[in-house]
Amino acid sequence: MNWSRKWINPVMDKEFRLRMRSPRSMLSVLFYVLALGAVAMGFIYIFLYLGQNGSQRFDPTRSQMMFYVLSFAQLILIAFMAPALTAGVISSEREKQTLSMLLTTQQSSSTIVLSKLVSSLSFMTLIVLATLPIYSIVFLYGGISPKQLISVFLFYLFVMLLLGSLGVLFSTLFKRTIIAIIVTYGVGLVIFLVTGLLYIFFVGIEVRNMYSTGTPPITQSYSWIGYLLGLNPAGAMISLFEPSFSKEMFMVQGGTLNSKAPIELWQEFVIVYSVVIVVSLWIAIRRIRPVRRGKLFGKPKASKPREVMSEDSGV
Numbered sequence: 001m002n003w004s005r006k007w008i009n010p011v012m013d014k015e016f017r018l019r020m021r022s023p024r025s026m027l028s029v030l031f032y033v034l035a036l037g038a039v040a041m042g043f044i045y046i047f048l049y050l051g052q053n054g055s056q057r058f059d060p061t062r063s064q065m066m067f068y069v070l071s072f073a074q075l076i077l078i079a080f081m082a083p084a085l086t087a088g089v090i091s092s093e094r095e096k097q098t099l100s101m102l103l104t105t106q107q108s109s110s111t112i113v114l115s116k117l118v119s120s121l122s123f124m125t126l127i128v129l130a131t132l133p134i135y136s137i138v139f140l141y142g143g144i145s146p147k148q149l150i151s152v153f154l155f156y157l158f159v160m161l162l163l164g165s166l167g168v169l170f171s172t173l174f175k176r177t178i179i180a181i182i183v184t185y186g187v188g189l190v191i192f193l194v195t196g197l198l199y200i201f202f203v204g205i206e207v208r209n210m211y212s213t214g215t216p217p218i219t220q221s222y223s224w225i226g227y228l229l230g231l232n233p234a235g236a237m238i239s240l241f242e243p244s245f246s247k248e249m250f251m252v253q254g255g256t257l258n259s260k261a262p263i264e265l266w267q268e269f270v271i272v273y274s275v276v277i278v279v280s281l282w283i284a285i286r287r288i289r290p291v292r293r294g295k296l297f298g299k300p301k302a303s304k305p306r307e308v309m310s311e312d313s314g315v
Contacts, residue, residue, distance in 0.1 A: 086167030
């Protein structure tokens, strides 16, 4: 069994060559690293040279804050780039009228979809790994462990897989690439922004009801609100940095000192969106090939045979 043919199939080989060898790919990596590097240099300049005539010391606390700023900046950049890389992988083939030729090959539907997804996310992974030298600045001053850095990068990979799966799904469902991109960005906006706004909204309602009834805050314990923030990538990533963040966001401080959150925010994020990823890829694989209605709803109904006219008829 030749495992290289199983994993490096012609579709993936073609996509790798098109994405990795173009001048646009090189410029994308360059500008991405420059943008994140500008964030790091800007942070150092603000805290070292704009306060007290440059006499401040860059201690581990500020180094930790810089790591948080870089992590959130990279998460925002991933949210902008991942849908653009994956939302047109199938619809663009349909617009160029090459999808039919691709479907006539020996490659299965799952191979085509997964190869398109892996090739797109591999380029995004290359860009993220190219920013490792910028994160090395943080280790010069301490405050961050290698375990936190590895966990954050694994979280990035999961977010890219989530956005990439949604992009492939909508690229399969919609015939126009621009529509697939818009819908993917819309769903991403719901995941990144609407979930956080809903958490703030319901927290405000609960706090207002709490003070209107005169109940002291220390006696309150609403563990259901945190589930909303567990659907937000920013909230899940903060829970990776601060283990006590999940307990605070679930508002279980009204219990005993040994009270724990029902679930860590990052764990909820991974569990819920793992289901979304699997369902999205399954639908994309099922919908990429045109299937007859008879195969979808069972065996097609046999047509009624025409009546053969007898020779005795006068026709």
